[in-house]
Amino acid sequence: xxxxxxxxxxxxxxxxxxxxxxxxxxxxxxxxxxxxxxxxxxxxxxxxxxxxxxxxxxxxxxxxxxxxxxxxxxxxxxxxxxxxxxxxxxxxxxxxxxxxxxxxxxxxxxxxxxxxxxxxxxxxxxxxxxxxxxxxxxxxxxxxxxxxxxxxxxxxxxxxxxxxxxxxxxxxxxxxxxxxxxxxxxxxxxxxxxxxx
Amino acid sequence: xxxxxxxxxxxxxxxxxxxxxxxxxxxxxxxxxxxxxxxxxxxxxxxxxxxxxxxxxxxxxxxxxxxxxxxxxxxxxxxxxxxxxxxxxxxxxxxxxxxxxxxxxxxxxxxxxxxxxxxxxxxxxxxxxxxxxxxxxxxxxxxxxxxxxxxxxxxxxxxxxxxxxxxxxxxxxxxxxxxxxxxxxxxxxxxxxxxxxxxxxxxxxxxxxxxxxxxxxxxxxxxxxxxxxxxxxxxxxxxxxxxxxxxx
Numbered sequence: 176x177x178x179x180x181x182x183x184x185x186x187x188x189x190x191x192x193x194x195x196x197x198x199x200x201x202x203x204x205x206x207x208x209x210x211x212x213x214x215x216x217x218x219x220x221x222x223x224x225x226x227x228x229x230x231x232x233x234x235x236x237x238x239x240x241x242x243x244x245x246x247x248x249x250x251x252x253x254x255x256x257x258x259x260x261x262x263x264x265x266x267x268x269x270x271x272x273x274x275x276x277x278x279x280x281x282x283x284x285x286x287x288x289x290x291x292x293x294x295x296x297x298x299x300x301x302x303x304x305x306x307x308x309x310x311x312x313x314x315x316x317x318x319x320x321x322x323x324x325x326x327x328x329x330x331x332x333x334x335x336x337x338x339x340x341x342x343x344x345x346x347x348x349x350x351x352x353x354x355x356x357x358x359x360x361x362x363x364x365x366x367x368x369x370x371x372x
Numbered sequence: 373x374x375x376x377x378x379x380x381x382x383x384x385x386x387x388x389x390x391x392x393x394x395x396x397x398x399x400x401x402x403x404x405x406x407x408x409x410x411x412x413x414x415x416x417x418x419x420x421x422x423x424x425x426x427x428x429x430x431x432x433x434x435x436x437x438x439x440x441x442x443x444x445x446x447x448x449x450x451x452x453x454x455x456x457x458x459x460x461x462x463x464x465x466x467x468x469x470x471x472x473x474x475x476x477x478x479x480x481x482x483x484x485x486x487x488x489x490x491x492x493x494x495x496x497x498x499x500x501x502x503x504x505x506x507x508x509x510x511x512x513x514x515x516x517x518x519x520x521x522x523x524x525x526x527x528x529x530x531x532x533x534x535x536x537x538x539x540x541x542x543x544x545x546x547x548x549x550x551x552x553x554x555x556x557x558x559x560x561x562x563x564x565x566x567x568x569x570x571x572x573x574x575x576x577x578x579x580x581x582x583x584x585x586x587x588x589x590x591x592x593x594x595x596x597x598x599x600x601x602x603x604x605x606x607x608x609x610x611x612x613x614x615x616x617x618x619x620x
Binding site for chain 1: 408427428429484488489490491519523524525526528562563564565601604605607612
């Protein structure tokens with residue numbers, strides 16, 4: 176088969192210069208790019224003409240949440256001071272198993288931080304989009320929803336129907352028409368597309 | 373050496389090998405479904421199974437998490453039926469603890485640990501049959517399992533041992549050669565860059581002979597590397613064909 180194209184850890188792929196950059200599955204040492212995985216090479220040419228060399232495997236890519244990353248999380252626990260959640264995906268890549276996250280009261284929204292009441296923003300079971308603020312303490316990642324685009328995206332009402340957003344802080348149950356408070360995310364068009372699929 | 377002749381006048385060892393010859397290596401990747409990566413290796417009669425889990429959130433002792441790199445957690449255990457005399461404890465005895473520590477150090481140096489801060493990678497190694505070179509077989513098996521799991525490595529880690537009998541360096545010692553009380557040098561290298569990640573020596577050896585023994589062991593590592601490399605390439609080619617993509 177095309178065995179020579181299979182790259183293995185430690186195999187030298189290219190010399191690193193202005194036009195070639197190391198991508199995922201590779202590392203750089205002494206001015207050369209080496210493979211760190213067993214898989215196939217993929218070369219991507221970006222707009223500025225530089226080539227990014229990555230090694231792609233068939234196994235699911237493993238990621239961990241990093242600072243500034245957008246994550247999707249499920250709220251598990253709400254207290255007056257903070258909400259606990261389990262992080263389900265990082266960007267578009269689902270995690271093999273969830274990581275613990277925490278949204279503190281002051282990180283829920285950008286304005287009127289001191290008037291935040293957590294139970295009027297999140298309920299257990301809500302799916303939220305959040306940004307990783309810091310790696311936090313050893314227990315959990317610190318997340319924030321203090322942006323218009325961040326907050327609850329999927330929630331179910333007390334009647335069990337999925338809530339429809341009506342404002343940035345309210346959602347309505349389509350069955351009972353009861354309004355519930357949430358910190359609603361203004362979901363961007365590009366995100367809508369991938370939540371559908 | 374009390375009855376047993378480790379190296380005959382004709383230059384053969386007790387199991388019929390020449391001094392520079394490894395035992396037969398057979399290996400398989402991806403032997404378990406439930407683990408993220410797994411491998412099985414036979415080096416002569418030494419049989420080792422390795423499983424890798426992770427990277428996942430740090431478990432057990434929350435304080436263990438490192439803010440800048442991944443925690444490599446190893447567990448070395450020997451099946452109770454692996455040795456000639458039935459073992460009482462498969463793990464947790466001094467010998468296993470030491471081996472666990474050595475494996476941990478070896479893989480801490482090889483895995484690109486900074487990619488996964490605050491996470492943990494588990495490497496479980498089980499010796500099913502022990503016939504000398506347990507550390508070496510464990511390292512080789514764990515390397516294959518890590519590659520199978522898709523964990524970024526600087527390079528393969530290949531381990532081999534060498535001894536010194538009748539002015540000759542013997543590579544890849546079996547149990548009989550190991551237990552004769554002579555010198556044994558265990559080495560783990562990154563074969564592409566020729567770096568040593570682990571080196572251990574039991575009992576005494578004259579300084580003049582050290583480089584000969586080390587060269588033999590390093591040559592053994594290179595031979596091991598060739599075998600592992602073939603296995604990995606076959607496996608990657610196979611899986612690529614199975615999912616329909618071409619490996620090119």
